[in-house]
Structure formats: C-alpha cells, structure tokens
Amino acid sequence: MDMNASVSKDATDVTPAASIFGTRAWRILRNGLLAVVGTVFVLWLVLFVTKGRFLKHPFESIASRMAGRDVRVGGAFQLYFAPLKIKFYAEGLSVANPAWATRPYLFQARTIDTRIAPLSLLFGKTRVYWLDLAGGAADLEWNAGHSANSWTFADTGGKPFELPRIDRATVAGTHVRYADPRTRLLADLAIDTVTAIDKKIGKAVGLHGTGRIRDTPFRLVAQLMSPDATLDRGENKLVARAWAANNVIDVAGTLPTATDIEDVPLQTRARGRNLAELLGIIGVALPNTRDYSLRAQLVKHGADYRFTRLAGRFGDSDLAGRLTIINGERLRLQSELTTRQLDIIDAAPFIGYNPDIVAAKGAVAAAAATGAAPQRLLPDAALPVAALQRFDAGLHWTIRDIKSRNVPISYVDLTLALDRGRLALSPLTFSMARGNVASDLIFDTRSRPALDSYDIRLSPTPMGRLLAGYGVDESGTTGTIKGRLQLTGRGDTIHDSLASAIGRVAFIMPHGSFWTRNAQLSELDIGTFVQKMFEHKLKEPVQINCGLIAFTVRDGIAAADPIIIDTKKNVILGRGGLSFKNENLDLAFRADGKQFSLFSAQSPVGLEGYFAKPRIDVISPELLGRAGGGLGLGAIASPLAAILAFVDIGDAKSAACGPILAGAHAQAMRTTKGKPRDDVGNGTTAKSESGKESTADRKKQRKKFLGIF
Structure with missing residues (x-):
C-alpha cells in the first residue's frame, strides 16, 4: 500500500510539469523564439552575403543625426557581423566641422577598417578589437570666443569626444591640425605609423610638424613614451621639443589621457640667445638679454599658464621665482622673481643698451648702436609703445647684489606695474655704498609722445664708499652726500625725455x-x-x-x-x-x-x-x-x-x-x-x-x- 502510494504521488508531481510543454502557450512562445532567431539569422545572413553595403545611406543619416553634423562615406561601405564581431569598413569617410570652423571637415580617412565588440555598444563603453586606419586627417579647432570646439558633438552634453578602447591598431599617414584663435596657435602635425598588437605597441609613438604661434613659426617633435599604457587608458608619458625664434623649448610629463593637459604638472626647459625673443613669441616686450637657460614646472589651469619653481640664468646672472601668464581679455603676466647676483652688463638692456656690445666695447659703443651720436651715453632706443599697450604685467623682483667694478649696489627691490601702456617702476629701491636710493619712474605711453617722470632720492651715503672705485680714499673721507633728482619730460626714449625735461637736481x-x-x-x-x-x-x-x-x-x-x-x-x-x-x-x-x-x-x-x-x-x-x-x-x-x-x-x-x-x-x-x-x-x-x-x-x-x- 505504501509503495503504491509513493509511486502514485511521483506520477502526480511529473504530470503537470510535462504538460506545460504540451500546452498552447508554450507552443506560441517556442514558435516566437524560433521566429526571432530565424529572423536574426536571416538578417545576419543577408548582411554577411551583402556585406551590409545597402546600409550606407541609413548609416550616414543616423550618424549625422547623432553627431549633429554631416557624416558621409565617399566610397565603398561595409557593415555586418563577421561572424560575431561587427565589421565596419569605409572609404572616404568624412565628419563635418561646425559651421564656424575654418576647415570643412573634423575628420577624414582614406580607409578605415575595424572590428567592434557588439555588446560594448549597448553598455556605452565601445571596445574596438582592431583598427586599421590609413590616410587619416583630423582638424581640431576652438571658436573665436573659446566657448566651443570642433570635437564636441551635440549628443554628448558638451563633453568632448572620447576615443574608444582599442586592442590592436595600425595607423598610417595620419595628420592632425590644431587651431586656437585666442592664443593664436596653429599646429599641423604628422603622426608616425603606429602598430599595436594585444594592447602592446612596443615602441614610442612619434609625431612631428610645424606651426605658428602668433606671428612666430615653430617646429615640433614629440614622442609618447608609454603608448601601451595609453591604449589601456592609463598614464601617458610625453616628451616634446619645439624650436621657435632661436629658442629651444622642452616639455615632459605624464598625462591622464593623450590630449588632456589641464591641471597636469609638466616639466619645461627653455634656452636660447635672448629671453626677449622667447617672450616676444606671445607678444610680450622684454629688454634684450644675453643667452639664457631656464627651467620650471608648468601647470595649465583654465586660462592661466603657471610656471613655478623657476630657476636658471641669463648672461652671467641667476634668476628664480614664479611666473603666471593669463590669457584673459588682455594678456597679463604676473611674476615674483629673485636674483642672488646680477652682473651689471646684464642690467644694461634695462636702459636700452645691448649687453653684448657693452661687454665687448663699452657703454659708449652700446649707446651709439641705439642711434645716439658718437661719445654719447643716453640711449636712443625707443620704448616698444605698441607692445606695451597690448599686454599688462605685474612684477616684484628682488636682487641681492649687483656685480659692478665702480658702483657698489646691492639689495635691489623693484615693483613694476604695466597697465594699458603706463609703465611704472615704483617703488624701485636699492642700497648703494651703505646708503639707500628710492625712486619712482613712470613712462606713460598713453600720451604721445610718452610722458615720463623721474624721481630719484639718495639718502645720506658715505662718499668714501660711493666713490671708492673712482679714486677717493675711504680711510680719509668721512663726508656723506644725499640728493634728489626730479625731472619730467616727453619722449619715447630716455634721451628724448631728458632732452625736453624740466625739474631740479640737487x-x-x-x-x-x-x-x-x-x-x-x-x-x-x-x-x-x-x-x-x-x-x-x-x-x-x-x-x-x-x-x-x-x-x-x-x-x-x-x-x-x-x-x-x-x-x-x-x-x-x-x-x-x-x-x-x-x-x-x-x-x-x-x-x-x-x-x-x-x-x-x-x-x-x-x-x-x-x-x-x-x-x-x-x-x-x-x-x-x-x-x-x-x-x-x-x-x-x-x-x-x-x-x-x-x-x-x-x-x-x-x-x-x-x-x-x-x-x-x-x-x-x-x-x-x-x-x-x-x-x-x-x-x-x-x-x-x-x-x-x-x-x-x-x-x-x-x-x-x-x-x-
């Protein structure tokens, strides 16, 4: 009895489950699934047989709508599963630039052949198994107001386009053009052929090219030293060197992505024959210098380029401190500088002398080189009026000692302010022969010709020390001297302003x-x-x-x-x-x-x-x-x-x-x-x-x- 009951119970338990597969609902579900699978298979088969060539125009339409700009394929087109990976092949692919751009296309490629993971498209993190790109050209631009760029698409919410993850790639014959009208920067670069297998490139990726910043042409060579990490979207060690206006500039650092330098510390070094030529590249007027070599850490933050840990030399003088270049409505430089020893020859450009001529032939020859008559000292070098009105500046510079044969000068403290063409060296103080000199010098180029004022005050100073280099015996001289010079004149040179001056000297x-x-x-x-x-x-x-x-x-x-x-x-x-x-x-x-x-x-x-x-x-x-x-x-x-x-x-x-x-x-x-x-x-x-x-x-x-x- 018990055994029969158990068998009967098992039979009862199996019968309902087995009966589900025999029901009408199950048959509908089964037939539906088979229809879907069959349809997918038919579509796959159609795409595989036709290579998806008939999807060319739908692709252009959908891609154009998503990007907010025209996407066109000028030649052959393929889009299909091969067998489970999506294959995309196009000849003459082009993506248009926004209407404000100076070039018609953001991107063009002679041929592009890829294999894409299908599921990665559903989850928003595109993965490309391999990519073959030939004859690529990218045009990257900012608009005039620097409020939009050409590589930000309409469907990204204002975020720049991000490259997909690429496992294997061959990129050949690729050029990149970058233009920024605010900084007046234009670069046209060629990327060396890149071959990557299993996320490993195995050597540095190089690029080279030319460009122009403001009115100065330059040449650039750079290398991505860790391309394998770049493919994994990790660190990007970049080393670059540029040549411009007789200067050599080196930049090295680790970037979070291949194109992102915002708030990234970069090690920079510049050297050349004249520091004025370097800053002249960005339209900043600076007195001429002898050869220089400077290094600093550069961090770009918004419109600011911050150079910290600045150290180096110009001529036979040292220089350290920090400098910030602000690309706002008006270009502005803000700096804090210190010098342990300034050679008096390196100070010659501050009054218009060429330091090399001073070193080789003396001050009289340097004055003559500015256009002054023979046997003159006052330089005829004109203030760079146009340049002084293009940018603003603030400077605090301290100098511990000035190397001079005759005049003992030390502990210079200079505050400089340049505001729309009005240059003020106020206050300018220094110690001279155990005395102090305080001065306020103003050159206002907003008036034409410039309105210049000189107010120089000498506190009581021992004459024996002051004139020791001129033959005065310190041990026998106890007298002191104090004085003041107050002059106002007009002129764009020191000579012209003093030649028209009024005032008093005592x-x-x-x-x-x-x-x-x-x-x-x-x-x-x-x-x-x-x-x-x-x-x-x-x-x-x-x-x-x-x-x-x-x-x-x-x-x-x-x-x-x-x-x-x-x-x-x-x-x-x-x-x-x-x-x-x-x-x-x-x-x-x-x-x-x-x-x-x-x-x-x-x-x-x-x-x-x-x-x-x-x-x-x-x-x-x-x-x-x-x-x-x-x-x-x-x-x-x-x-x-x-x-x-x-x-x-x-x-x-x-x-x-x-x-x-x-x-x-x-x-x-x-x-x-x-x-x-x-x-x-x-x-x-x-x-x-x-x-x-x-x-x-x-x-x-x-x-x-x-x-x-």
Whole structure:
C-alpha cells in the first residue's frame, strides 16, 4: 500500500510539469523564439552575403543625426557581423566641422577598417578589437570666443569626444591640425605609423610638424613614451621639443589621457640667445638679454599658464621665482622673481643698451648702436609703445647684489606695474655704498609722445664708499652726500625725455672730510681736479663744512643753481651747466681762500667735454692772463712784482650752511653774516647751451663761464 502510494504521488508531481510543454502557450512562445532567431539569422545572413553595403545611406543619416553634423562615406561601405564581431569598413569617410570652423571637415580617412565588440555598444563603453586606419586627417579647432570646439558633438552634453578602447591598431599617414584663435596657435602635425598588437605597441609613438604661434613659426617633435599604457587608458608619458625664434623649448610629463593637459604638472626647459625673443613669441616686450637657460614646472589651469619653481640664468646672472601668464581679455603676466647676483652688463638692456656690445666695447659703443651720436651715453632706443599697450604685467623682483667694478649696489627691490601702456617702476629701491636710493619712474605711453617722470632720492651715503672705485680714499673721507633728482619730460626714449625735461637736481654734502688718491675716472683725473681746486698737493683731507651741487633744468638744459662748497680753508664756487640734449659739459669751479696766501693761481678749473668723455681744463684763460700780467710786471718793475699777480688776499666769504643743507636755490644763499651772496649762479645758462654743437659757441660760452671770476 505504501509503495503504491509513493509511486502514485511521483506520477502526480511529473504530470503537470510535462504538460506545460504540451500546452498552447508554450507552443506560441517556442514558435516566437524560433521566429526571432530565424529572423536574426536571416538578417545576419543577408548582411554577411551583402556585406551590409545597402546600409550606407541609413548609416550616414543616423550618424549625422547623432553627431549633429554631416557624416558621409565617399566610397565603398561595409557593415555586418563577421561572424560575431561587427565589421565596419569605409572609404572616404568624412565628419563635418561646425559651421564656424575654418576647415570643412573634423575628420577624414582614406580607409578605415575595424572590428567592434557588439555588446560594448549597448553598455556605452565601445571596445574596438582592431583598427586599421590609413590616410587619416583630423582638424581640431576652438571658436573665436573659446566657448566651443570642433570635437564636441551635440549628443554628448558638451563633453568632448572620447576615443574608444582599442586592442590592436595600425595607423598610417595620419595628420592632425590644431587651431586656437585666442592664443593664436596653429599646429599641423604628422603622426608616425603606429602598430599595436594585444594592447602592446612596443615602441614610442612619434609625431612631428610645424606651426605658428602668433606671428612666430615653430617646429615640433614629440614622442609618447608609454603608448601601451595609453591604449589601456592609463598614464601617458610625453616628451616634446619645439624650436621657435632661436629658442629651444622642452616639455615632459605624464598625462591622464593623450590630449588632456589641464591641471597636469609638466616639466619645461627653455634656452636660447635672448629671453626677449622667447617672450616676444606671445607678444610680450622684454629688454634684450644675453643667452639664457631656464627651467620650471608648468601647470595649465583654465586660462592661466603657471610656471613655478623657476630657476636658471641669463648672461652671467641667476634668476628664480614664479611666473603666471593669463590669457584673459588682455594678456597679463604676473611674476615674483629673485636674483642672488646680477652682473651689471646684464642690467644694461634695462636702459636700452645691448649687453653684448657693452661687454665687448663699452657703454659708449652700446649707446651709439641705439642711434645716439658718437661719445654719447643716453640711449636712443625707443620704448616698444605698441607692445606695451597690448599686454599688462605685474612684477616684484628682488636682487641681492649687483656685480659692478665702480658702483657698489646691492639689495635691489623693484615693483613694476604695466597697465594699458603706463609703465611704472615704483617703488624701485636699492642700497648703494651703505646708503639707500628710492625712486619712482613712470613712462606713460598713453600720451604721445610718452610722458615720463623721474624721481630719484639718495639718502645720506658715505662718499668714501660711493666713490671708492673712482679714486677717493675711504680711510680719509668721512663726508656723506644725499640728493634728489626730479625731472619730467616727453619722449619715447630716455634721451628724448631728458632732452625736453624740466625739474631740479640737487646733491647736499653735510660736514665731513674728503680725500683723493689721484686715480682715474675715464679720462677725468679726480685727484688732479681736487688738487687744482686747492692749488697745492693734498697732504691731508679737505674738511667740508657743507656743500650743495644743484641744477635747475629747463628744456633739457641744466644750469648751476647753485654750486657752492664751504670748507675749512676755502669756498668752492661753480658756474655753468650741462645739456641733456647733446650731453655737453661746460662747468667752471674756483676755490677762493678764506686766509691770505702768498702764491695762489686763483684760476678756475674747467670741467668740459661730454658725459661719456669729460675732461679737465686746468690751463684757463684767466691763468694765462694772470701769468702774462705777472711777466709784464716783472719786466717793468722787478721779478718780485710778478708774484703780486698770484697773491690771494683770503677774502672768501664763509657760507651759511642752513640754505645749503636745505637744497635752496641760488637766490636763497647767504654768508655767515646773513648777507645775500652775489657770487653764485642763478640757474641760467647762455644760449650756447641750447643744444647746438657749434665749437665756436662752446668756446665763447666757456670763456664767459671762466671769465666771471
């Protein structure tokens, strides 16, 4: 009984399940599945037999709608399963560019043959088993507003097109063109033939080509050093070198993708014959330099190109810091720089000199090379007005020491601001001979010609240290000097602005001593000059009570206003002036004794010539006249009478130091008894100092200066 019951129960359990396959519903489902499979097989068979050639126009229509632009196949077309992978083959494939682009096609290929994983198309991560591409050409462009590019399609939500994963590839004869109107960059590059098997390329992928950035052509060679990782969508080690405007630029780094450099640190190095040529590529005006070599880390962030860890040299000077180039509405440079030692020759371009000429031939030759007349110092190199109005800049530069033979300068601190053509070096401070110089220099090219102002202030500085390179003995000189130069003029060169300048120059000497070692300054012998001032060979320092060397400047002509130095034994007076127009010097100095002297030439010492080549005239007409008078007296009376022509009765009037130390004009000068002085200049010069080069005029004026005594 029990056994029969068990058998009966098993039979009951099997019967319903078996009966399902015999039902009408099952037959419908089965027939439907067979129909689908049959249909798919028929479609597969049709595609396999026809190679899908009839799908050419539907493909063009669907692809064009999805891309938002025309997609065309100019020649043969195949799209089918072979046997389970999708095969796509096309000749003359082209994808159009947006209407704003300068070229009609984003992409063209002579032939393209691929095998694609079917399921990868359903899950949005396309996988290409292998790709053969021949004669490819891509045109990548940004629009003028930099708000759209040619490789972003309508169906991506604004995201750039991404390359699919490719397991095996052969790419030959491929060219890429890249254009960015905002940075004015155009590159036309050829990619070397690439062969990859099983995601392994086995060697670096190279590219080379030419281009133009702004108005400068360049040549580029680059290599993708880790192409295998690139195929796996991993790291991309890139090494590139470019040649442009006599510069060589190297770039190396690891990219997240083959074309993405945003926020990626890249190691850069640039070297060349002139740093101005490098920055000139992007339209930035910079003084010329000698050969340079710089390295830095570059990070592109939006419109900013940030160069950090900057280090290197230009000429014989070092440079470090950081620089940011901002490609906004206006190009702007923002930088923080430091220099341990700046060679004075490398500083020559800051005032318009060619440093190579300065190093080889000197400042006079460098000035002449700018267009200045022979024997001139002020350069005629014009400000790059157009360039200064194209970009803005901010710079803070500190220099610890300047290598100079004669002038001890150190601890330079410069703040530069360039705003739409107005260049301000303010403040510019530095230490000089244990003194400090503070200045504000402004060149405003928005006015035509440029409106230029110079305000230079020298704090009390030891003369022994300041003039040590010019023959002044530090151990015997305790005097100090302070001064100020305030000039305003118009011109696009330093020479032109000073040649039209108005203002005042004044140097004040408080109480102290002064001693020379009779050394040479150019061809001007300071020792001889001072000795002639005091009419005997110096055996001890000159004791200075107070002194003022001041000039009033009108239309580029500086007239003594006044020159007066009161010493323990003498009063030194000066008359004459100098010209910024032709750099002519025409000054006369005389030391009047405060005590009786049996023998004194009482003859002025002339300082004439040019800024670049001053000279002393110690044989003045007054001395010759006095000598002639002495000879006459000796002939008529006796030899002893001849000495009377050289007697100094010692009637020099001591100067009140108050107006002198205040830097007052000549009319404010007083004697120690409070009386106005009538022996100092009043800030006027004769007509011959108007800038003319007439030798006769200079001689006539020289006689007038020297004859007033």
